[in-house]
Amino acid sequence: MNTEFRKTLPGTRLDYFDTRAAVDAIKPGAYDTLPYTSRVLAENLVRRCDPATLNASLSQLIDRKRDLDFPWFPARVVCHDILGQTALVDLAGLRDAIAQQGGDPAQVNPVVPTQLIVDHSLAVECGGYDPEAFEKNRAIEDRRNEDRFHFIEWTKKAFKNVDVIPPGNGIMHQINLEKMSPVIQVRDGVAFPDTCVGTDSHTPHVDSLGVIAIGVGGLEAESVMLGRASWMRLPEIVGVELTGKLQPGITATDMVLALTEFLRKQKVVGAWLEFFGEGAAALTLGDRATISNMAPEYGATAAMFYIDQQTIDYLKLTGREDQQVQLVENYARVSGLWADSLKGAQYERSLSFDLSSVVRNMAGPSNPHARVATTDLAAKGIAGQWDDVPGQMPDGAVIIAAITSCTNTSNPRNVIAAGLMARNANKLGLSRKPWVKTSLAPGSKTVALYLDEAGLTHELEKLGFGVVAFACTTCNGMSGALDPAIQQEIIDRDLYATAVLSGNRNFDGRIHPYAKQAFLASPPLVVAYAIAGTIRFDIEKDVLGLDASGKEIRLKDIWPSDEEIDAVVKAAVKPEQFRQVYIPMFAIHEDTGPKVEPLYDWRPQSTYIRRPPYWEGALAGARPLKGMRPLAVLPDNITTDHLSPSNAIMLDSAAGEYLAKMGLPEVDFNSYATHRGDHLTAQRATFANPKLFNEMVIEDGKVKQGSLTRLEPEGKVMRMWEAIETYMERKQPLIIIAGADYGQGSSRDWAAKGVRLAGVEAIAAEGFERIHRTNLVGMGVLPLEFLPGTNRKTLQIDGSETYDVVGERTPRATLTLVITRKNGERLEVPVTCRLDTAEEVSIYEAGGVLQRFAQDFLESATA
Incomplete structure (x- = not known):
């Protein structure tokens, strides 16, 4: 911990760090011009970094040097039971891999506090007109998810630093907003701003409280859990001034849908937004939370509001302790995080939105x-x-x-x-x-x-x-x-x-x-x-x-x-x-039950929880980037729901046929989401969305809708899963060609895991949504971005080609995508390597986040 700028918070026995002094020591007067987000990131650095890293990183922050790697150390991880459980399944598999190499599996634990809320596994089988709907739905949830809940119970005892909120208590984002986030953390007598990453793209919900909280994929969350910094390129910070006020009869939903349309058009994908102005100041915390929650819908990474009186009023309304409420206000005022202190903030880009223009x-x-x-x-x-x-x-x-x-x-x-x-x-x-x-x-x-x-x-x-x-x-x-x-x-x-x-x-x-x-x-x-x-x-x-x-x-x-x-x-x-x-929900219960083994006893017939295969066979071997065939050629705005749907499993789907073969009755097929702890079920969801348009499949001159592709070189149209199975048998490396904004939507790591298990080595697209691109890197899939003006249409791609990638993979390097057409014609296309940092290059070359950690863990143990 850096101690040079440590001071005592007035009126308390708590210490804090004088980030203003640290910033101004590098560039006098710079602190007063920093946006809110930059100030919180600076506090994070001052608290956590050694002097050399601190000075270099603060210099980047002040000068917005985006060509350098920047470390961020989130204080905690929040997970829902789908991605969170999947992440813990990965860690359980990692323990097995460590044990097989002679390491101590019990040493593999989250080192950052991790909160798992079981909130994504209940289906509304009984509607709200049934007076017993709640009890019936919960009973069905418990029956269907017995395997999953058994594993989650094991994680509570087997892993350190994991806290579980059981089913039936609410959604992680709302619980995070109403209780879990203290806004200002206190550890070891030191106060500092709360920060977190969550395994759901709507984690920015709590940004409305002035907390930097961003959604990440399960793979990035695993990396943070295991004690690594979250490395990034410094984001564009966009100021969004809200003017005017809502007209009578207009709700916060009306407002956020209008803002979502506006901000998508302003191209804020990947940006960190800060809402300010008289309109923002007048919004209740509930209205602010509605805006922050939908950050992924307009493509932003974060959607911040300053700490002000509305924040304090909300903390009081939601029953926080008086001492904690006072700490939040005192800290924000002293440290420069109170709204009044941000009037001199300078944004790289500013937008303005008139709330009075919103209609129903x-x-x-x-x-x-x-x-x-x-x-x-x-x-x-x-x-x-x-x-x-x-x-x-x-x-x-x-x-x-x-x-x-x-x-x-x-x-x-x-x-x-x-x-x-x-x-x-x-x-x-x-x-x-x-x-x-x-x-x-x-x-x-x-x-x-x-x-x-x-x-x-x-x-x-x-x-x-x-x-x-x-x-x-x-x-x-x-x-x-x-x-x-x-x-x-x-x-x-x-x-x-x-x-x-x-x-x-x-x-x-x-x-x-x-x-x-x-x-x-x-x-x-x-x-x-x-x-x-x-x-x-x-x-x-x-x-x-x-x-x-x-x-x-x-x-x-x-x-x-x-x-x-x-x-x-x-x-x-x-x-x-x-x-x-919330008091009983978060009461500490001493676990007096029997101890569990550090290695999970995998159930061989489970269709919910299965030992992951990421350290086996081709996934742990060399990276062939030659002779790749397209699995799909896709249009703009492909979502993670297209890549790996989350809804109910139908009997005639590839996953449904597999579950029936495993003896599961159709009534208990459950959703794709709940089966993501079992790769044999989950990989059958890859491109299983019936609304998919794969431009390789043409019928009567139009792209045919469905979970379909064309097997090459035969040119035979078939269901996506059958083609994947065939390519897997042939050990055929694959590529996906796509349009703009590839990977919109949920922070679904299986959207990357599914294509990786199918044999996809690279994805060439016009642009990527942030979370999905990170997930691809975390699974060892190479993201490539076409240069402006180049796309699948200008290149006349039809899916019959083969592809090679040539060049040294360094952060944002220009590589060459070599396209060989069926007639032998060869085309060399420059593409940007979307491994954005040296850390990402390291992860990719290791084969992914989990492989990288296993290597580092074993090397450390040997040393």
Whole structure:
């Protein structure tokens, strides 16, 4: 620990580091111009680095030298049970590999505090109109996930520094916001800013508190767990000034959907954003959290707000200890992290967004940044005429209406607004349509408490929005089965069915296999669509029903006023509710059970947990970058849902056929996500999304949709998994060619693991989303970026070619992609090596993060 700039925090016995003095010692006056993010990163360095590294790294930070590696030391890791469990499966496999080489497996432990929240494994099999939905869904979750939960229980005892929050308690991001993040940490008598990485792209949710928290893939999280710095190129820090204020009747969801569209157009992919201005200062912490949560939807790495009075008020509201609240305020004021101290901050790029311009919005039909104003639904061809035939579902039937996702359920105003909408609708005799599967899945148990306090629980239940879970559900594709009769009608009539949810993701094929498209909306709008029953309904104009006197009822007649929402929030949301939920949840329980062995006893028949293969065979051998054949040629905006879907497994899929062969009944196939601890199941999800468009597969002059590819050199079209199996048998190295923004969406390490196990050695794309690119490097897959003006179309790539990569792999070097066409023509194309740092080159050359750690561990043990 660096001690040169150590001081004592006024009014306490705690020490802190005078980062202003450290920065100004290198460049006088520089501190006052640094953005908030740079100040927190500087504090991290001053606390952790030796003087030589400190001076060099602070110089980079001040001068924005992006061509050099920069170390960051997150204080903790937060995980949900899908990527978090997968990371721990990898560490258990690493222990086996270490033991086989004569090392001590018990020495392989996270050295950074790691919090695992089991929140991604529950499917909404029972909708919110069933009064026993919560208990039934939890029982199904426990039955289906027995293998997974057995392994998680072992990790609690086998690994040091791992804390587990069991299922049924909420979503990791909302728990992180409401309890886990102290904003200012204290360890060994030293206070410092909280920082964390999380195995979910929505980890920036807690950035709203002024905490640098970014989403990473499981592989990068594993590296941080094991004590390595998170190395990066210094990001672009963009200031986003929020001006004006929201109009009456406009929710935080409307605001964030408008911001998502705006920021995508401003190309902030990979940037770290800081929101400031009078508009930002006036936003509640709940509204700020809604903005920060959706950082991955507009492509940013972080979405920061300053620490100010809103932060302090929120910490008090959520029941934090008085001493901790005072520490946050004192520290921020003394250290230069309080909002008033940032008025001189200088940004490399500044944007401005007027909150008063926001109207009521939705996003869809398949991307979070595809905003559409509710007044424009008809003009956009979404709303329109439909046949209202008694006993039949209409065109555009809304088969799922879900109030879900921490994006909105961490914002009391949004949830209370939905409850008041339900109350108003019930008073006028409105009801949900019978084909709509409704649900309420809050990210925290506190939501149920303040809805009870407000007298709104029964109102929501009456419309079918009873609590089905405290977990990440529909937004993650865990929407559960439909009523068999409804599903059969969709099939028989080839019905265009849709979903409306208050989540953050609506990619094609994600929400439900029979929901052809999905729309994001605020919680009160979700209630309205449950009543309307079809996306063809013009939600602003059409008649929802008639009251007792025969008067027409429209949306405006049941929409609650801002004044009423605010009054109910003030009266019903109380600090004691948060204490009631979180004090017992985080109480320290002494584990008196039997000790466990340091090596996990793998269950050979498990389809959930299996020893990973990353230290075996070709994965641990040489890196052939010659004679590669394309597995797929892909368009722009390929998401990790295309690469490795998370939704329900269908019987006729490659994974479904495998599970049936393993003796698993179809009713318990569960989701792709829950099986990611077993590579034999998970690798069959590679490109298994039925909405995939692989440009190698052409039918009648058009790209055919489906999980398909063309086997080469035969030119035979077949299902993706069968082609992968064939290539694996041939030991054929593969490449993927893609367009812009490759790897959008969830921080899904299996989107990289799946292609690596398939034999993919390199991916050449026009651009990569940050987290996925890091995951590729972590799995030993080489990311290559076409130079501007060059792409698969200008090169006339059709998938019949073979590819070689020539050149020395150094950070961001220009390499040569040699394309050999079927007719023998040879083309040499310059590409950028997207190994961005020396650390990434080292990881790639070792074969990946896990191989690199095993090598270092054994070398250290030998020394």
